[in-house]
Amino acid sequence: MKLIKIMMACSIFVIALAAISCQKVQYKSRDTSYLKPPPKDTTPVVIDTSVVIDNCDVVDGWQVVGSPVEVTTGQKEGKGFLQATLATGQSFEQFIKTLPAPVNTKVTLGTGELKFWFYVQDVSQLKDGQIQFSSAGDPDKNRIGWPLATIIPTLKNGWNLLELKFSDPGAEITGDGGPDLTAMNFIKIFFNTTGNVATAQNYGLDDIRVAAIPPPPPVEIDNCDAIDGWQVVGTPVEVTTGQKEGKGFLQATLATGQNFEQFIKTLAAPVNTTETIATGQLQLWLYVPDVSLLKLDGQIQFSSAGDPDKNRIGWPLATIIPTLKNGWNHLQLNFNDPGAQITGDGGPDLTAMNFIKIFFDTSANVTSDQNYGIDDIKVVAK
Structure with missing residues (x-):
């Protein structure tokens, strides 16, 4: 009787094992035919062809009223930005640099623009001045300039990206033929405040470059x-x-x-x-x-x-x-x-x-x- 029970148990085990082995194993399908490729990206690739005038990462060659300082936090590009401080009781500040070598901007008066970042602590205190860009190492020769009187109303406190077209109606070109855009070597930015400032004011420059004016959208x-x-x-x-x-x-x-x-x-x-x-x-x-x-x-x-x-x-x-x-x-x-x-x-x-x-x-x-x-x-x- 004991032998019969053992034989019955073995039979049940064999039947169960056979049933398990006959079950269909479910594998994850490798059929990817349902996938659709992403739509073709027809966005035109933007290539930066701008020419750096000065990245403002060092103070070398820069003149300001007071001492130029390289600030390494809060810059818009690179390692730092150039800062000038208008001291309490003063009303005039400037940034001046004669470049170590002439720069070919690769644009014309009709196609180019001067771009840079300009930091203003308190716009309400600014009065007038000019941005000057020359090929003669001189602010009054072979120069193009933009009056700050028309730019100041567009500024806000903090960083401002200026994009100054050479063809702007308000741009002022010297009567000696203007700048040689293949050999630019001088930049000057000067401005006045409406009165002597009551507290020191920090101004900054960063990433000065010339670029071709982007075409309008189609x-x-x-x-x-x-x-x-x-x-x-x-x-x-x-x-x-x-x-x-x-x-x-x-x-x-x-x-x-x-x-x-x-x-x-x-x-x-x-x-x-x-x-x-x-x-x-x-x-x-x-x-x-x-x-x-x-x-x-x-x-x-x-x-x-x-x-x-x-x-x-x-x-x-x-x-x-x-x-x-x-x-x-x-x-x-x-x-x-x-x-x-x-x-x-x-x-x-x-x-x-x-x-x-x-x-x-x-x-x-x-x-x-x-x-x-x-x-x-x-x-x-x-």
């Missing part, structure tokens, strides 16, 4: 993310793969046996491009499946009259087609291109653009459907 004419308002030969289609920007691009199909296609839109509201004929550029992406089929004609038209033949600037495709390749092409059309055609009614009002048309022909009726596309139409500073 002005979107149409991002081509929707077909609203667009007319083509056939039916416009929004394609959401392969676009150059945003959610999609606009596609028009030239059907077999046809030889003409166009994209037309009257904008919902006029757009101020913020540019002039001299400074502006129309940019867009154009997709061409087979450039060899295009005839050397057609035009890209941009108007402020809601009409392709009034208040318009246009670019003949005859000169653009030879530059195209199959696929996407980034067109950059200057408003002042020699080949640009402006209507005799004064041309476009660039503060109120409201119409765009792109039309073209093929050299013969196409033998298969041809898909054309446009994306990201905008105006930029050239």
